Amino acid sequence: MPRKSPFHIELSIDEQAELSRRAAKYTLPYFEVIRAKMILMAAAGIDNDEIAARLDTRREVVSQWRQRFFRERLAGLEERARPGRPRVFPPTAHR
Numbered sequence: 195m196p197r198k199s200p201f202h203i204e205l206s207i208d209e210q211a212e213l214s215r216r217a218a219k220y221t222l223p224y225f226e227v228i229r230a231k232m233i234l235m236a237a238a239g240i241d242n243d244e245i246a247a248r249l250d251t252r253r254e255v256v257s258q259w260r261q262r263f264f265r266e267r268l269a270g271l272e273e274r275a276r277p278g279r280p281r282v283f284p285p286t287a288h289r
Contacts, residue, residue: 199260203236203260205233207265214234
């Protein structure tokens with residue numbers, strides 16, 4: 195039995211436009227497109243299990259992004275700083 199999320203998403207006109215733009219843009223990183231699609235589906239009333247199935251991801255991931263968007267709106271979908279040493283790209287060869 196699907197669980198009902200306590201984080202009900204309602205989008206403003208500006209948020210709807212921005213998320214639609216992100217979801218349709220092929221040049222954005224994949225994670226940004228998927229996050230936008232998750233929130234658009236959540237705003238359409240689709241439950242987390244169905245969103246996860248449609249986007250081929252886990253329900254917990256959908257739940258996390260729904261909750262962050264609910265609390266922080268568009269800023270919650272941005273990438274956050276991660277602990278540890280930053281990645282170096284391209285890797286340097288020390289020989």
